Amino acid sequence: MKTVRTRIAPSPTGIAHVGTAYIALFNYAFAHQHGGKFIIRIEDTDRARFVEGAEQVIYDALKWLGIPHNEGVDVGGPYAPYRQSERLSIYKKYAVELIEKGHAYYCFCTAEELDVMRKEQQKQGKVPMYDGRCRLLDPVVTKKRAEGERHVVRLHMPNEGKTEWEDLIRGKIEFENVLVDDQVLMKSDGFPTYHLAVVVDDHLMEITHVLRGEEWISSTPKHIVLYDMFGWKKPVFGHMPLLRNADHSKLSKRKNDVSLVSYMQKGYVQEALVNFLCLLGWSHPNNEEVFDLQNFLKNFAIERMQKTGPVFDFNKLNWMNGVYIREKLGTAELRGRLEPFFPTDFPRDKFDAILPLIRERLVLLSDIESLTDFFYRDFQLEKSTLQSKKVEDGVVKEQLEKTIESLRNTTEWKYDIVEAAVRVLQEANTWNKGQYFMLLRVAVTGKTATPPLFETIEVLGKDKTLERLTRAQKLFSSQK
RNA sequence: GGCCCCAUCGUCUAGUGGCCUAGGACGUCAGGUUUUCAUCCUGAAGAUCUCCGGUUCGAAUCCGGAUGGGGUCACCA
Secondary structure (H helix, E strand, O other), X not given: OOOOEEEEOOOOOOOOEHHHHHHHHHHHHHHHHOOOEEEEOEOXXXXXXXXXXXXXHHHHHHHHHOXXXXXXXXXXXXXXXXEHHHOHHHXXXXXXXXXXXXXXXXXXXXXXXXXXXXXXXXHOOOOOOOOOHHXXXXXXXXXXXXXXXXXXXXXXXXXXXXXXXXXXXXXXXXXXXXXXXXXXXXXXXXXXOHHHHHXXXXXXXXXXXXXXXXXXXXXXXXXXXXXXXXXXOOOEEEEEOOXXXXXXXXXXXXXXXXXXXXXXXXXXXXXXXXXXXXXXXXXXXXXOXXXXXXXXXXXXXXXXXXXXXXXXXXXXXXXXXXXXXXXXXXXXXXXXXXXXXXXOXXXXXXXXXXXXXXXXHXXXXXXHHHHHHHHHOOOOOOHHHOOOOOOOHHHHHHHHHHHHHHHHOOOOOOHHHHHHHHHHHHHHOOOOHHHHHHHHHHHHHOOOOOOOHHHHHHHHOHHHHHHHHHHHHHHHHOOO
């Protein structure tokens, strides 16, 4: 039995896409489950879309997510190089082999010619497809021409018969060969297209299972035909469902945030994101919703893979993130995750006191600032935000004055002592509890939604609390 | 449009012929706890299992068709 080897083949054309992480996760799980290897191969054959640095971002993102690979440009491996731009001579050799066997041919059509051809086909209501005009050229002549003339190499697709395969996820899929285009295999710049490179590399790197997105189904016949032309053993193909936007179209950056870096920057916990991804198209056999990567690895079975493309639901992701923040991460770990999100003026020495007050309120790690800023930052206070429809300004003024006086006399600054003092006042004066407490809350924090009032006051400290209450009180002392 | 894939609550899904008058989770709504928000607890609404035929004693589950959605039709991956 051959060692199972899976791979992802991202192209460094910009951002590290959440879809890449999704496919990587399942490739990793599949390999892991079979005691195999998971490889990352960089498909950088498109010079026009190449983005400097994009490759590193992909490694960093997968590392952040905790999805490790056994072989790749960064970690090396026995099948190097793992970057297609460094394998050009290999593709060229195989392209020549194909031409010599009559399975591929030189094509000298220009972009303009092809454009005219396609427009004509469309006008006639036909499917745009290469008409094979260069296929008719004399091979001896074309070989000569190819030495000096700009050209591509095209696959000579059989024009009869069917190509079929047993898809690991979808079962039998078949295509009529006549409907499959004579795909360009080598571009005029000497780089291979994906279709040639993927087949050559998957074979050379002994990939046994190709788990990729559903978008590749229609080009799979080309790949299979190539394997047969080379006389190579085919890997097992499995086409994963495609992640979708809310409108069910393929997940795109136009309609959604798809950048892993941006998830990191927004304050998503990597374990939560991975957990959420696991649940798209796959379900835990024990009906578990919240589980870690190890649990997933142990319970993963491709048979439980669903065929329908799942909508990427941010509501559920956010919920999941909250679960990890409040229940799954240890305190020390959480602090580490929060660290990058601390504003520069955040009082680190007060962290242990503040965290319990806001932990269950954090949805994103980045919420830390808006949830805690009043502890260490002063704010504008308007008189109107302290007023109440139910209570006269004079009463509000009295409430603040008496509270200040009472709290000034406290000997120990503990939340329960502050609370006792405030409650005594409230009861003695029969003030409306909701109004009175809200008044203090806003005066002290500037917000109507905050952690529990007295704990907040304790952490804030006596001086700061009295200062803010006094400031509020002054708003009611002046005439206007 | 051709070809291909798919089809259970708004969303993620359980379900592989009878245990389904379809279960769970997110979201939503209501109530409880409570000084606010959040957490937590309880409950509710929400799917004629896309539709129509067929097979069967019996179908969400099997078959066929229709419809709908998606993908793909580049010298991009």
